[in-house]
Amino acid sequence: MAVSNSEIAAVLDEVAALLEISGASFFRVRAYETASRVVRDLSRPVSRMIKDPDADLTELPGVGKDLASKITEIATTGDLPLRRELEEQVPTGLMDVTKIAGLGPRKAYALYLALGVTDLDSLLEAARSGKVKTVKGFGPKTEANILEGIYAVKGLGRRLLWSDAEPIAARVVEHMKALAGVERAVAAGSFRRLKDTVGDLDVLVVCADAEAAGEHFVSLPGVTRVIARGPTRSSVVVDDGVQVDIRVVEAGSWGSALQYFTGSQAHSIALRSMALRKGLKLNEYGVFREEDRVAGETEEDVYASLGLPWIAPELRENRGEISAAFEGSLPSLVELRDIRGDLHVHVETGEDGGTLAEIVKAARRKGYLYIAVTNRAGSEADGKALLETWKRIDRVNQTGSGLHVLRGVEVEILSSGTLALRDELLSHADIVVAAIHTDTRMNRPRMTRRVIKAMSHRHVDVLAHPTGRVLGETLPYQVSMDEVIAAAARYDVALELNACPRRLDIDDLACHSARDHGVKIVVATDAHSARELDYMRFGIHQARRGWLEKGDVLNTMTYRSLVKYLRHR
DNA sequence: GCCGTTTTCGGCCCGACTGTTTTCAGTCG
Known part of the structure; x- marks a missing residue:
């Protein structure tokens, strides 16, 4: 069985949480948390690394001999004896209890020992009956906070x-x-x-x-x-x-406070450790040598005092940006103004859908050089409507408005991985975007095969919203992005970064990995109305978090280059 | 549990706020 990196990270997180509640050393807990983050951020699957004699898990930062063997065990069996042992000692429901604001691991464990609190429900009972305030270290205020905070945890917890x-x-x-x-x-x-x-x-x-x-x-x-x-x-x-x-x-601490308050926490910890090694101390008030403040007024000062150029906030996740900054190899991040067109747009899709004329007008107002109209085709039956749309596009192009409208299609990838339209029709499209909207609950190997088969189709130019996630609503399909990215490189297919703020699919990590593999990204809005063309900026946010430069993004090309690229790929 | 151009042992980012304390531990970001 192949255990994914995020599944491995979840086990490590659970071990960290249970260790913390049981009173383990803070540093030991942090070691597990660090390892979890490193594994989650990894672009290669651990399950494959452990089979590779050249790969060594202990070379990962924060992973030593012990954690390397534990990670290997999780990757092989899906679980860890240590996690099972901890589960016996510490009720796992206490992990929910620590989500209440003001209740951390120590207090949760104290309530377990004193009152037998094991989860949110038993905590609620204890707080309602007034028992919580009788425990040493707890008082009436804490009890009131618990009663108030417990509903927030039960209902909220969402971002x-x-x-x-x-x-x-x-x-x-x-x-x-x-x-x-x-x-x-x-x-x-x-x-x-x-x-x-x-x-x-x-x-x-x-x-x-x-x-x-x-x-x-x-x-x-x-x-x-x-x-x-x-x-x-x-x-x-x-x-x-x-x-x-x-x-x-105060104004003199603006830069250091902004750095500190922007985070991420992992980035800040790495910076502060770096400062210590240089004999400096970094906190939100400034950078200090002994008592003297040597920097702090601007973020540029703060980074410069550590021998680094300023790092864009989007990159501050401790995913290699600090060493890149040190080596002078930070990416020159793509910007909204680099975008020359939108390659995933729908027209006349029901009552709220924008008309072709409206979309063209809005795109021209944005200064775009081109858009691709990519209405959906779920079966052969949709071919006729598609041809009608293309005819109307031809007429718009003949008016010579300065905006080129590409005759596109968003064609459904059927369960088998074949496309919903016949080749003859697809061969007449300027651009073919393939996507999945149906039969989304396949297991990982099948879904991965399905997607890759579609990508191998000679007419497919772009894979749209590759994981199908909708933030806060729908989990990503079970698909190996690692294999999809490798296939994208092999078949020279671009991956979409869907700019709709609910999707932002693919995510920042996948963008970074795609870039590393030389895969082109299309940042596209999937707009169904003129207003939704404005989603582009959200996509650019994500692209920047994924380290993308202008040259990594297909729709920064001029019209001429784009057409040449689409014809010759 | 990790890690080392001072170290294989003794450190590990750092400060604000709360609630419960008679001086500080726990929590949070």
């Missing part, structure tokens, strides 16, 4: 789409800037790193009067609960259940 977080962030920033004395205000954290989903919002503010800024912050309209209110740091929950944290600093 916001980046595109949904954006208006909330804008609201908070605007509110803070309205206060006299606030010099700067910006949303940092995973929002600034442009992650596809955002857990909570972190806002950094420069204000001489920190007290006034904190007071003003908790007066933000829509605040339903104040979690913490300190002189430099406060946290609230706003109407939609989103936690917003604010941190107030």
Whole structure:
């Protein structure tokens, strides 16, 4: 059986959580967490590495002899004896208990020992009956927080789409800037790193009067609960259940505070370790040699003091960006203005669907050189409508509007991996985008074979939304992206990065891996209306997180180059 | 549990806030 990297990482995470609850050394716990992250971020499957005599797991950062053998065991058997032992000692339901804000592993374990709390339900019972506040180290406030927080965990636990977080962030920033004395205000954290989903919002503010800024912050309209209110740091929950944290600093610490508050945590830890090795100390107030602050006013200063160029927030995940920065090999990331067209657009698809004329007008307004109209074809029966659409496209092109409309199709990949349209028809398309919308619950080997068979078809140019995920709704298909990327390189098929904010499919890691394999990416909106052409910027966010440069993205090409590429591939 | 142009042992990022404490552990980011 082939155990995927994310499955291995999940076992390591569970071991880390159970170890932490049982009181293991913080550093031992962190070793498991680090290993989990390293395995999850790996572009090669561990299950294949362990069969390769040239590959050595101990060469991975944070993986020593012991963890290498444990990872090998998980990759082989799917589980670990240590995890099973811990499961006997520690009720796994306590992992849910630690998700309650303010309840960590130590307190959860204390409640288990004192009251026999094993999960959220038994905790709720204990809190309701007033037993929690009788335990040493607990009081009435903690008990009240548990009663309040437990429903949040049961109902919530979900992350916001980046595109949904954006208006909330804008609201908070605007509110803070309205206060006299606030010099700067910006949303940092995973929002600034442009992650596809955002857990909570972190806002950094420069204000001489920190007290006034904190007071003003908790007066933000829509605040339903104040979690913490300190002189430099406060946290609230706003109407939609989103936690917003604010941190107030002085202007001289802006850069170091912005670095610290942007994260990621793994990136920050790596930077701080690096500082220590150079005899420096990095915290949110600056970079210090002994007592002297040697940097801190700007992020550029902070990185420069460590001998590094500034690193774009999108890259700050400790996935190799620090060594790339050190070597001067950071990617020159693709930008929205590099995009020359959209290669996945639908027209006249029901009541809300945009007309061809509307879409063309909107695309021209964006300054695009081309778009591809790729209406769906799920069976041979759709061939007739497709030909009609193509005829209308021909007429638009004859008007010579300056925008080239490509005659495309989004053709269904049937269960067997064959395409829903016959070759003769496909051969007349300017661009063929293949995708799966039906029979999505296959096992991994079958689904992978199905996709790769479709990619081997000589007319297929692009594989659209390759994993089918819809954030917060639909899990990705069981498909080996590693094999799909290898096939894309072999058959010279581009992979789509679907820019719809609910999809953003493929993800950042797959983008990075595709780039490493020389596979071209198409960033496309899958727009069904003129307005949805604006999704492009979300796709660019993800592309940047995936280290993509302009040259990695197919639709940065001029029209002439694109046509040449499509004809000769 | 990992790791080493000071180290194979003794470190491991660092500070703010809360609640429960009579001086600090636990939690969080």
